Amino acid sequence: MIKQYLLSPGPTMVPERVLLRMAHPMIHHRTPQFSALFAETKQMLEQVFQTDNDALMLTCSGTGAMEASITNLCSPGDTIIVVNGGKFGERWSKIAPTHGVGVVEITVEWGQPVAIADVQAALAANPEVKGVFVQASETSTTTEHPIRQIAALTAEMPSCVTVVDAITALGVIDMPMDDWGLDVVISGSQKAFMLPPGLAMIACSEKYWRLSASASCKGFYFDLATERKSQRKGKDTTAWTPAASLITGLNEVLKMMLEEGMEQVYARHLLLAEATRAGVSALGMKLISSAPSVSATGAFVPDGVDGKALFAFLRDTMGVTFAGGQGHLQGRVLRIAHLGYYDLFDVIIALSAIEMALDRFGAPVTLGAGVAAAQAVLVNRFPRV
Ligand SMILES: Cc1ncc(COP(=O)(O)O)c(C=O)c1O
Structure with missing residues (x-):
């Protein structure tokens, strides 16, 4: 026998308590039982996001939520600033053009955090951009970018937001979304949330929702406004069939995190x-x-x-x-x-x-x-x- 140890930055190990909870019989997602579980999970998730905004659950890996953060903000012909200091920063630059969205890339040496002066200069040279897209933790280089300082820059701009891929940062570092003025925070189940892959989470600020109203790249499945309508109090379910067992697991994970x-x-x-x-x-x-x-x-x-x-x-x-x-x-x-x-x-x-x-x-x-x-x-x- 060779005992296996999973020490990769995702997928990560799943606690026994969570595995057992996910082994419970399946419940239907259009039932009062599921809605009660969903509402409780969403409320705990918002505590971890440290936000009064809605933390939405999407059935996809983290990349799906990254794509949604672009398509729900932009229309074809718009431009965004991307911090590219590794494989995941590069991903923004690959997603945007598939929707007709232009990219101003800040290329950062792998292993270095982006210099705030470079973000400032890119914003000054491109005042029409819709957002700055950045990783809180760039997993390919194991580097943290200064998201708080970036958010402080876009806070001064009425039509530009800071979008943070926190897929390997949320639940790891203290990054209060509302206090720091982060407009979008994205995470995924198979990282600090100690779950199998397949669930992404995303929360958006009021400013983002305002700008999103006129975005035309939205598409159908990842229309966040549709999701928000379903996931809010009263309905307490997802727009489409969710990864219900992962949401059940997330309920247990969040209890573990908040108990700790x-x-x-x-x-x-x-x-x-x-x-x-x-x-x-x-x-x-x-x-x-x-x-x-x-x-x-x-x-x-x-x-x-x-x-x-x-x-x-x-x-x-x-x-x-x-x-x-x-x-x-x-x-x-x-x-x-x-x-x-x-x-x-x-x-x-x-x-x-x-x-x-x-x-x-x-x-x-x-x-x-x-x-x-x-x-x-x-x-x-x-x-x-
Ligand atoms: C920082 C970061 N962003 C994005 C992703 C992509 O997420 P997924 O593989 O869940 O689509 C990962 C995955 O490792 C990541 O670490």
């Missing part, structure tokens, strides 16, 4: 990130990012080690699945997740596996060095007795 307390959820994620960064640094692996994400740590594999082969060895021979590199980072980095159903000893497993794999690949590594560095960070979580 969101402050503690954020503190736990930060501690795990700090321990992982300390661990990989002790192994001589350089971080990809100068603004490292709290959801996953990306680091370069030592010189002379084939990162692709290392990743496959960890997964297939040792049973530990991380993420490798995307784009030009393929074969050069490992990305170690620490989001969702993830606790202290998962960090130890991750680092221990990496050390042993590096040893087998002939890299000059001292077994236990990464683990010890992480332990020195993690041990403070426990009281002295």
Whole structure:
């Protein structure tokens, strides 16, 4: 037997409590039972989004909600600003033209956060743009962008919004949507929400809804106004057949998160990130990012080690699945997740596996060095007795 550990930045591990809840018999989505479950779930979800707006649930992966955020804002011929510092930033630039929407791209070196001055300059040069589209956490480079400062810029512009892909940030870092003036926040089920893939969540500000009224790219399935009408109090269901078992699972996940307390959820994620960064640094692996994400740590594999082969060895021979590199980072980095159903000893497993794999690949590594560095960070979580 090789015991399997899923330590990738999505999909992430699903807690037993959630698996058991999702194993309950299916309920019909046009019933008072489902509506009660849906209303409770939506209300808890809005607490996690930290918003008085509607947090809508869409049956799709995160990319579906990214597309909806463009099509519900824009008409053909409109232009948006995209922060492209990795694979997911690039995705905005791929979606928009399929709807006749133009893109002004701010190209950011992979591993760097976007410079606010560059966003300011792009807005000044293109005052007609409908929005700035950015990742809170760019998973391909494990980098956080300064979303709060970007939102402060568009707040001054009556017809321009900030749209945040928080697919690996919501439920990981404290990012109060309303307080920070984020106009759109998007997330997905298979990340910090500890669920299988298939459900996306999106909340939009009043300003976004106002601009959305005249957008003509909407399409049919992802018409957010139609969804909002169905999902609001009174109807409490989705416009189309939902991923009901995922919504049932989300109900349980949100209870877990709120029982732990969101402050503690954020503190736990930060501690795990700090321990992982300390661990990989002790192994001589350089971080990809100068603004490292709290959801996953990306680091370069030592010189002379084939990162692709290392990743496959960890997964297939040792049973530990991380993420490798995307784009030009393929074969050069490992990305170690620490989001969702993830606790202290998962960090130890991750680092221990990496050390042993590096040893087998002939890299000059001292077994236990990464683990010890992480332990020195993690041990403070426990009281002295
Ligand atoms: C930051 C970010 N944006 C977008 C996506 C795409 O989401 P999905 O694969 O659920 O469509 C991902 C997935 O890893 C992501 O990490």
